[in-house]
Amino acid sequence: MNAKPNVKTIADIARLAGVSTSTASRALRDSDLISIETKERIKKIAQEHSFRPHLGARNLRLKKSNSIVLVFPFDYADQDVLANPYIFKVLGTVGSALRARHYDLLLSRLSDINMLIDDLYIHSGLAEGAIILGRGDNDQSKMAALVETNIPFVVLGPEHDNQGYCSVGIDNRQSSRMAVKHLAKQGRKRIAIISDNFDEPIAEGYQRYQGYLQGLADAGLPFDQNLTVLSTYAGQSGYDAIQLLLESVPDFDAIFVATSDIVAIGAMQALHDANKRIPQDVALVGFDNIDLCDFTNPPLTSISQRLHEGVADLLTQKLLDQIAGQQVESTMLQGRLVVRQSCGASVLT
């Protein structure tokens, strides 16, 4: 009934209205260079024919694309990372922020910053800029190369010294320190940490580990190498980590799962299977504050990266500002500890 097949371009509309294409274009763009009546008349015709201007053509002419590409600089084979609800939270919040600014979100076909530089999307005009997820361990030489290209981009993650690009994220070190101090305040003495990195200063996992160390120091607790366990981003990895701890240092009474909530949930499962009570025997704090934290057994205390509380919005705005040619500064916020039951704050033995 609608969408007459013969009306495909602005020229068609113009023909139907008996005006030139320029006039039709102006009408549809709400220009005030034409008379109100012709404008209304043309709009009505367009409406009747369900006509939409071809955005690709408009973008070509205007040299813009009104879309942003979101890059996950992880291996696509790395299902663990991509299946993480946190990523979804990023997707949702960033997507909303872009939508509010009339931008589209393009999901990267790429898995690697390198490809972002070398390949499609930005250079090819599909996107005006990029939002890069930073686990912190992005190869810094690649990041430097990316800066060189003048491609507008921002990173979701912590700020590094002299990074040369704009990032928005929480302070991993401070947030972790806070979490560990919180556990210590509940009377925990043997606090373990599960993280995905203990070596590279640039990695988020490492920074969280540093915060852990500071938290221990703040609380006057000794450091024990045996209480540190490496994990991946998979739930299974958290499960395995607990089994390891149970064998080597069975007297641990708390765990800061710095990797992610999903890993914490795997850890909880292992604790249940070992008949350890949470939080009575072992207290837990996770990272990311995914929605699920409310429904684990018991509910999981976690650190929020505050995506909903302005981080996603700020990040997006900075990118668009940058695209508009403005100078933008990085921001690092304090994470927020969301206390539920797993940390033992309300339910002590």
Add this chain to the structure above:
Amino acid sequence: MNAKPNVKTIADIARLAGVSTSTASRALRDSDLISIETKERIKKIAQEHSFRPHLGARNLRLKKSNSIVLVFPFDYADQDVLANPYIFKVLGTVGSALRARHYDLLLSRLSDINMLIDDLYIHSGLAEGAIILGRGDNDQSKMAALVETNIPFVVLGPEHDNQGYCSVGIDNRQSSRMAVKHLAKQGRKRIAIISDNFDEPIAEGYQRYQGYLQGLADAGLPFDQNLTVLSTYAGQSGYDAIQLLLESVPDFDAIFVATSDIVAIGAMQALHDANKRIPQDVALVGFDNIDLCDFTNPPLTSISQRLHEGVADLLTQKLLDQIAGQQVESTMLQGRLVVRQSCGASVLT
């Protein structure tokens, strides 16, 4: 160092190589209409200058966009639905399938099929087709209108009689029937159902409810209205549903959570809080088989919609076939029951 600022178009490359733009274009498109050497020479120059052809321009010329829009026909305010890990699974599997076919995924700014028809994207040339998430309760008159527009689209969901469009999904009725029979086989007599719809034949929730009824009948169990509870898509809703059941029919010994695993997890939490043992006191089966099912306490038995097992791939292929002008048929698969511990299959009292 790379990306010389003066090289922006194919014409620039052509100029540098001392050839015509067509030759340059052919070289970059790997046409075999030109000599190997010129091709290599031109490619090398392009490489040195990090040149990428402008995809927008190419698409305009070729009248294609190489991208597909994914539409969630839900209110964006409906956080419960969008925060569901199942949606993420859809995103991931569909995204991979498209990537494998060199298509990009555009996330819809829209929340409504209506807007898909009236608004941007397809008519505007940004996408060649759409993948629509079907909770089954999409307004059928809108779907009919969508068919009218000749916009290529496929629906991820069950097939309805005479729907007039292509869909790929599992058979909700059969899958649910199977789940309920499975619970009955474990000796459960008072099997409750939590679903989001008990009235509209078109809704997935309703179909699952029908499957539940058939499963009961198969097992010779009587139907009890009090064992049916409505829920939304939020974990909290599952929690509330259990509290309701505990008050009205405390003798239930199993629950089929037809809404989603997240709701099942909320339900589990409520059962824990009420000191009900899972599965000894109450057995559970969820829907969607999200990754997390392995790490709930106990692990959650669930029905897989088989996204990873071909559904996403099939769906994508059918859409592209349709875009290519082929006639495509709907497919309805059997869901797969993934047995874990919550259903009591391995751990009976």
Add this chain to the structure above:
DNA sequence: ATGAAAGCGCTAACAC
């Protein structure tokens, strides 16, 4: 207030 014409960057006949 409106129209004619040029051009965004690319590709594909159609020449030669």
Add this chain to the structure above:
DNA sequence: GTGTTAGCGCTTTCAT
């Protein structure tokens, strides 16, 4: 094998 030309659908000077 390579170049010339036209044109995808749109916007925007510049003229009238």
